[in-house]
Each structure stands twice: as C-alpha cells, then as structure tokens.
Amino acid sequence: MEQVQSIDQLRALIGEVRAKRQGFVTNFYLDEFKHDVWIAQGDCFSEKIGDTLFVIRKDHAFWNVFYNSTSLEQLRNDLSLFTKDNSDCSMMFDVIGRDIQCQPVVTMMEGIGFKNMASLVRMMRPTDSIDYTSDASDICCATIDDVPGVSRLLHQYFDARVEQLPYDAELMDFARQGHVLLCKEQERMAGFLIYELNNTTLYLRYWFTHPDFRDKKVGSRLLKRFFEEGKDTKRQLLWVIRTNENAIKRYRHYGFSDENMFDYIMTNQQ
Numbered sequence: 001m002e003q004v005q006s007i008d009q010l011r012a013l014i015g016e017v018r019a020k021r022q023g024f025v026t027n028f029y030l031d032e033f034k035h036d037v038w039i040a041q042g043d044c045f046s047e048k049i050g051d052t053l054f055v056i057r058k059d060h061a062f063w064n065v066f067y068n069s070t071s072l073e074q075l076r077n078d079l080s081l082f083t084k085d086n087s088d089c090s091m092m093f094d095v096i097g098r099d100i101q102c103q104p105v106v107t108m109m110e111g112i113g114f115k116n117m118a119s120l121v122r123m124m125r126p127t128d129s130i131d132y133t134s135d136a137s138d139i140c141c142a143t144i145d146d147v148p149g150v151s152r153l154l155h156q157y158f159d160a161r162v163e164q165l166p167y168d169a170e171l172m173d174f175a176r177q178g179h180v181l182l183c184k185e186q187e188r189m190a191g192f193l194i195y196e197l198n199n200t201t202l203y204l205r206y207w208f209t210h211p212d213f214r215d216k217k218v219g220s221r222l223l224k225r226f227f228e229e230g231k232d233t234k235r236q237l238l239w240v241i242r243t244n245e246n247a248i249k250r251y252r253h254y255g256f257s258d259e260n261m262f263d264y265i266m267t268n269q270q
Contacts, residue, residue, distance in 0.1 A: 001056070004044040007032055010055070013046055017053050017068045025075055025105070027094050028055050028066035037169045052078035062090040062161060076108050083112070083268055092117070092161050095264040106264050114266045118162050118241055122261035123251050125236045139225045142180035142192065147171045149189050150180060153208060162241065162265055163206070166194075174205075181225055183218045191218040193226050202230030204238040223254060239263060 004010050011030065018024055038044040038057050045056040052069035063086075069075035083091070093114070095105045106116060142150060151168050158165055166174075174180050174194055181193040190213035196203040204226060209219040230236050238256070240247050 001045050001047040004039050004046050013053050014068050022070040026068045037167050049081050050078040065091050065093050080112050091268045093266040098260050109266045117267045118265045120239045120263040121242050122239050122259045123256040124259050125256040141178045142175045142182045193222040200234045202233045202236045
C-alpha cells in the first residue's frame with residue numbers, strides 16, 4: 001500500500017485500469033478538491049491487486065475503501081485478497097447506483113463475508129413555482145470562525161461511517177462560498193445546513209437541528225432558505241438513510257420523491 005502524493009498520480013492509476021479495456025467497475029468518482037484535501041492530510045492511499053486498484057481513505061477508526069476494477073468477477077477475487085491481507089482493519093465500502101447495478105455487487109460482497117450496514121436513497125425535487133420564501137432574520141451564512149463549531153456538531157451527531165463527514169478544509173471552502181447556512185438563537189448554534197450549488201442542481205449535504213432547539217421550526221427555516229438559494233436551478237437533490245422514516249416524511253412534505261439511486265454501505269465488521 002502506497003500513500004498517494006497527487007491528484008495526477010491518482011488519475012494515472014485509474015487510467016491504467018481503464019487502459020486494459022476489459023470493462024470497468026467502480027465506486028470511486030474523482031472530485032479534485034475533496035480528494036486533494038485527503039492527499040494533503042496524508043490520509044489517501046492506493047493498492048493494486050490483480051486488475052483492481054483500491055483507493056483508501058484512512059480514518060483513525062476505519063477505512064473508506066473504493067475500487068476500480070475490470071469486472072465483477074475480478075473484483076471478487078482481488079477484494080477477497082485485499083480483505084484477507086487487511087483483516088484487522090475496519091472497512092466501509094459504498095456501492096452506488098441504480099438497483100440493477102448495485103445488487104450484483106452487494107450479493108458478491110455478502111458472499112465473501114461483508115454485510116450491509118445501512119443504505120441510502122437519493123431524493124429529488126424539481127424547482128417549481130411554489131413560494132418557499134423565508135423571512136427568518138436569524139438565518140445567516142457561516143463565517144470561517146463558525147467552522148470549528150459546525151465541525152464539532154457534525155462529528156458529535158452524525159455517523160462518520162455512513163455520512164463520510166468532510167474535513168475542516170472542506171467546510172471552510174463551503175463557508176467561503178456561502179454554502180453553510182446557520183440558525184443562531186441565544187448566541188448558540190441552533191442548526192445548520194450545508195449545500196453544494198452548480199448551474200442546474202442544488203445538492204443538500206447536511207441538515208441539522210440541535211436537540212435543544214427542536215420543535216422551534218429551526219429546520220424548516222433553514223430548508224426554506226435552502227430552497228431560496230436554488231430558485232434558479234432545475235432540481236434539488238439529497239441522500240437520506242432509508243430507515244430514517246421521519247426525515248423521509250419531511251422531505252416528501254416539501255416535494256421530494258425517491259429516485260432509483262441507492263448507496264449500500266458494506267462493511268467487514270461483524
């Protein structure tokens with residue numbers, strides 16, 4: 001296993017698998033900014049076994065593992081060796097795609113000893129003429145000084161094994177773009193919403209209300225401001241854990257519906 005030194009190195013390693021022209025099976029989608037943060041933090045590693053390239057982000061408690069392989073059968077063989085060689089490490093794999101794409105990979109992984117720890121579904125809401133304008137004066141954009149507090153709450157209340165929590169450097173970039181919305185009450189952080197925005201899509205990443213401020217419409221005020229930010233986009237997207245019925249019910253209330261896109265989180269933990 002080798003530490004990745006640059007995005008160019010990572011791109012070249014993936015290119016070697018593609019160059020075999022024997023097919024391509026992956027759960028890794030290169031994001032230059034995010035993965036450059038991993039590299040800068042010294043947490044990004046790679047290992048080649050057979051025709052499979054594994055990309056590993058090492059957390060202090062577990063590994064997020066990504067694969068780039070030529071076929072499902074090749075992945076099964078190489079993954080078996082990889083997990084055997086690293087049997088003392090807790091690993092998390094995201095299997096992402098439509099169900100017809102995910103199920104063969106999930107079945108294969110279960111066959112070599114992995115289990116499905118959780119699954120998420122993607123939900124979508126088309127931008128329409130419904131007026132969700134919010135006049136809440138307590139919703140503001142976070143500053144760099146707010147990032148440590150947001151980070152602390154993320155790590156306290158979100159499951160890092162399921163959510164792939166961002167590094168502080170990523171949070172600072174969100175804040176610099178104005179993509180971290182805050183609700184403060186009594187000089188405390190009552191809630192926040194973190195999002196990504198491009199020309200056509202508004203993507204909700206993290207939405208949180210502090211337990212001390214539940215039932216005070218903090219979450220709804222943040223979400224309505226989120227909709228305002230995306231008024232010129234074509235759609236809004238989010239991922240939600242499929243067993244989180246309360247959250248799904250709320251999203252549907254605001255016009256979101258399930259898409260045929262899933263994320264199955266597989267682990268070697270028993």
